[in-house]
Structures are given as C-alpha cells and as structure tokens.
Amino acid sequence: MFPNGKMKAPRAFWAAAALLAAAIAGAALPGCRKSGPPAVGATGKPVSITVEVYDRGTDSGKSNPADNNWTSWIKEKVLKDENIDVTFVPVNRWDETTAMNNLMASGTAPDLCYTYNWDMVNSFGLQGGVYDLAPYVDTLLTDLKAFLGPDPQIPGRDFIWRSQNQDNDALYGISNRYMYSASYNLFIRKDWLDTLGLGLPGTPQEYYDALTAFKEKDPGKVGKNRVVPFTMSTDVRWAAGIILESFIDPSISFRERWTTTIVERYALTPGYKEGMRFLNKMYNAGLIDPDFPLYKADDLLTNLIKSGVVGSIAGNWDQPYRDNVSLLVDLQKNVPGALFVPIDSFPSADGVTHKRGAPVAGGLTIFVPKTSQKLEAALRYVNWLAREENLRFLQFGTEGVNHQMVNGIPRAVSETGLWIMNSAANVDYTPFVNGYAMETPDLTARVLAASYPSWPEDVIAEAYRISSFNAEPAPVVTVTLYKAGPLTETLVSKSSAFYIESICARPENFDKAWDAGIKDWLVSGAQEVLDERRTKYNGPE
16 A cells, blocks of 8 residues: 555555566565664654755756655655655766766765766775675665565575675675666657558668658658658667667677677677668768757757657657657647657568667666765665655555556556656656566556556557567676776767767768777777676676
C-alpha cells in the first residue's frame, strides 16, 4: 500500500510491489523491509545534508528540480523518519561531467552525488576524493542492498557490489539497476509516409529513400526549404547510435568489441567508421539537419521537432512518448495527425538487426565526496529512499492525483506544475533504480506501458518490443580499469568534435577527417585506454 493508504489493487500487484521480485532480465529481487537503522540525531537537532538532483531545463512544463511537490514530500518525510534535513542542489544534466569536476575541484560538491560517468568516480576514489562505501553496506545500506538484490550477471554476488574495485576491494560508488531490456529506437513520421503512399522502411536503402522523398516532396506542406528529414543532437554516438552500431562487424569477438570500446564509444570498433560514412552520405544529400552541431541541450532540438518540420529522429526507445518531454503530444497540437512510429530498418551484415541491449547496471553511480562531513546521514538517506513505502510513492505518487487504477494496474495521469515528473519514474530522486521492478516480466511490462499517460498501452508495448528485439546487453567483465577516468572528459569532447567534423565533411574528404580525428584521439589518451583494456581483459573469447 502507498504511504497515503489510499491505493487499492489486486493482491498480486501489491505482492509484486512488496517483493520487487523480478526485472525484465528475469532476476529475482528480495523484498524491502520497512524498518531501518536508528534515525540520525533522532532526539536532537536535525542533520542537514545536500543532495544532487539533475536540472533538465524547463521545457514541456518541467518544474524546479529542487523545489516541487516531490521534493517537499521527501523533505517532510525524511525529516520525520530519520531527522535528516535535505537540501537539493541542481546540476545541469547535459553538462554533468564538467559540472561535477568543477564541484569536486572547488570542494563544493553536495554530500550525496550521482553521475553517468563511472570512470570519473573511480578516478576520484583513487585520488582519495570519495569515500569507500564498502564498510557501510551491511550496516547503513541494508535496505538498499536488499532492494538491489542478487546480481543477475555475476552468480553468487549481490548487485550492490557491481562497481567494487577489483584491485583494492573499495566501493567508491554504487551502480543503479536498470529494470528493462529496451535501450534505443529509430522513429519516422508515419503520416508523411502515408501521404506519399510509402510503407515503413525495412532496410537502410528504403530508409534513405524515404528521407529523400520527404526532402523532395514535402509531404507535411511545411515548405521545401524547411523540411528536416533527420535531426539529432551533438551527442551523435547516442542520437544516431542505432544507425551507427548496425554497421559494426557482427562477426568480431566479444574480446574485440569490449577492448575497442573507449569511454562508451565505438570509434575504434571494426565497421563503425562505415556507419559514420553513411551519416556523411546522408548529410551531403541534405537529409540531416545542417544545424545539428548546435543542439547540445534538448531545448532547441525538441522545439524544432515539435514544430512539425522533422521527418525522423533516433534516441531513447520511448523518446516521442515521454510525458516529461511531451514531444509527440506537443507536435500533434501543432500538426494534428502527426505521428512518429518506431522502425527496425538497419540489419547488420548478417541480416540481423543487432541492437545494444540495456545493461543491468543502468549507468548512474551514487557516491559521497570526501569533502562531505555527513557520510552517515547521506547513506541513511539513500537507504531510506530504498524502503518500499518511499520508493513506491516516488515512482507512482497518489491515486487520483498521479495515477488511476485501470485493470489492476496504476496508470499515470498527465501532470503539470509541481507534480510533474521531470524524469521517468522520478529516477532523479531515486538514482539507485531506473524502472519498475515487479513480480514477473509481464507485470513489469504492463506497469511500464501504463506509465505513459498520453498514449495507449499497445503503442508503448510495440516500441518496447522493437527496441528489445535482437538486443543483447554486453557480458560483464569483472576487471577494474584506471586509465579512462582522468581522460574521460577530454576523450568525450574530442570524439564529439571529430564525429561532427567527419559527418559534415565533403564525401571526398570523409576518410581524411575521420582518420585525422582517430589519430588525435589516440594520442590524446584513447591509446592508453585501449592498451589497458587489451592487457587486463579476462572475459569470454
């Protein structure tokens, strides 16, 4: 039952919620206990802590991430339960690595932080900049450990230890757990295809031809000089990843795939260059938005898409349907009948549409900087979040306000103002988990599909199916690496620059631009990272 006591649901649903028993991957999760360690300062003055929260901007009605109904609920309840006074500190989501480096360097990082950059956290730890959390797993983090449960990819080990340093046993950060198998999708304007009498493209050439028809025939009647067949952000490796990664040689060994993955980029992986060549061809044919190098943050890009001039996009598997972005909702307000649908159009050389499956470790890492004098309170706060009643409220909210029960499943309702969720399932406030964990994969999928208030469940289910089809997460290699940490910011920045330069080069200059970018990347640190990965690899052949 939710904290307010109003939720009514079938016994099976609440048994699932209580047990948090299985993610889409099929791993069992034990139940969360409601009791915890004695409250910090329970009989005295509250202990004040600062907690990072992502600032995702204010587009689509997003609220102030540090001051809204969710943060008010957290502050009031954790003060009552644990005597901890929480202040949220916004950090720009789209510039988080630079922002966190600056906060750590200046000694002003919040008491509790999180980031998508694990290498950076490990580097901080090796420099003595963050606490080793290992001694506190079985004392202050018992609820969190129970929630995360066994590691589905490492038998006999609890997931909370996923990011443990294999050389010194230190736990500099705790990885969050991702509950779904879907990762990314490619979308196209079906209303434009229908106008032109075209079916959904099933091959790269059919996709290319469809975009060419968009450009030449202007099916949306927006003006030929305004049609944008395909657009993306400057984070090309993700925004066009489903296209790029389809060109990777499917016959290479996992060893080669893993060792050539540098700061989550596949620039050195055989075949990836040909994916970039395909984007270069698209760009020179006028099929890619010439202004894409300007789209570092989401606002400009999403506003362009919502205006109705864009024919195709790629990215997160559910990108058009997310209520906190309202991309398709707002597009349909501007262009009635407009519709983005997912397509599966890029098979690899073996004819299979290989996709990057979502990793069980969801990317975010929680850590506590050494500058914090509130280690115990920070960890008790995270542990408090992991208790069933608190997590469930933050993910579902109140019946009649944040959701309605439909066929025994909580279905989210559209929210604006101070109740809006700036991130899916409020992951910004529950950074140890991304997604709903229910009793069975089917129940998990149903709850997920019902969590999009503006769209029928079958629409979400189809997007999930396409993204998950032929998708495989990479096997885990239990080795600790050191070289990438201090080099990550440089390598990410340089890769973004030469990706863009290569895409925008004249076709006859593509090889020169790409090869020069790779050469500079290698001497800037990628070679060091590559050498370490090759030397330390201990995974499957």
